Amino acid sequence: MKPQEVVLKIENLTFGYTKEKLLYKDFSLKLHAGEIVTILGPSGSGKSTLFELIAGNLRPMSGQIEKAPFSQVFQDPYSSFHPSYTIENQISDVASLEGIDALCDQMGFERELLKKRAHELSGGQLQRASILRALLMKPKLLLADEPTSALDNLIQLDVMKLLLKTLDSVGILMITHDRDLAKWCSDKIIELR
Numbered sequence: 001m002k003p004q005e006v007v008l009k010i011e012n013l014t015f016g017y018t019k020e021k022l023l024y025k026d027f028s029l030k031l032h033a034g035e036i037v038t039i040l041g042p043s044g045s046g047k048s049t050l051f052e053l054i055a056g057n058l059r060p061m062s063g064q065i066e067k068a069p070f071s072q073v074f075q076d077p078y079s080s081f082h083p084s085y086t087i088e089n090q091i092s093d094v095a096s097l098e099g100i101d102a103l104c105d106q107m108g109f110e111r112e113l114l115k116k117r118a119h120e121l122s123g124g125q126l127q128r129a130s131i132l133r134a135l136l137m138k139p140k141l142l143l144a145d146e147p148t149s150a151l152d153n154l155i156q157l158d159v160m161k162l163l164l165k166t167l168d169s170v171g172i173l174m175i176t177h178d179r180d181l182a183k184w185c186s187d188k189i190i191e192l193r
């Protein structure tokens with residue numbers, strides 16, 4: 001079997017907002033296309049900070065982060081979209097709409113919702129729109145922060161299954177508080193303290 005491409009390589013990462021309180025000390029992680037790695041940890045343990053570091057919004061104190069082209073699904077569906085523009089407009093700003101109909105069907109996301117403005121959608125609908133946008137960007141690495149938190153249990157599983165289907169060519173790094181979900185879908189779980 002052909003070895004899968006490395007889509008994220010973190011080497012000896014050290015970071016804290018202050019030197020006195022480090023959140024990461026010599027932290028390393030390698031993620032391949034086809035893998036899903038989940039970060040579990042209590043509130044305040046540094047999960048979102050790790051995504052900020054990977055996305056390049058924060059600089060490590062030391063260590064290296066190499067990443068393939070990535071897209072992100074954010075924890076708060078309401079802040080993921082501008083409230084007064086349509087979902088379709090906001091997706092087409094960053095991605096081609098090719099394949100959107102099939103993806104909508106797979107996610108149980110009614111296509112009419114694409115023509116609506118973000119403020120007219122529910123939290124669960126917005127969260128699916130955010131996943132739709134992230135997948136249409138055709139990333140090699142998907143950073144997913146609580147990607148299914150606003151969905152009820154049944155839809156949550158469907159959406160996770162869809163994310164897993166993309167795994168042939170994509171590596172997923174996911175944050176969740178949901179230990180059962182993490183155990184069900186992850187190749188590897190990293191626990192922060």
Ligand SMILES: Nc1ncnc2c1ncn2[C@@H]1O[C@H](COP(=O)(O)OP(=O)(O)OP(=O)(O)O)[C@@H](O)[C@H]1O
Pocket residue numbers: 017023041042043044045046047048049050
């Ligand atoms: N911009 C910042 N400046 C200073 N400290 C910060 C900043 N952002 C986060 N922190 C602190 O860093 C720690 C880690 O925060 P982070 O948001 O990464 O945690 P988390 O594990 O994602 O939490 P949650 O599960 O609640 O989202 C917390 O103690 C937080 O108060």
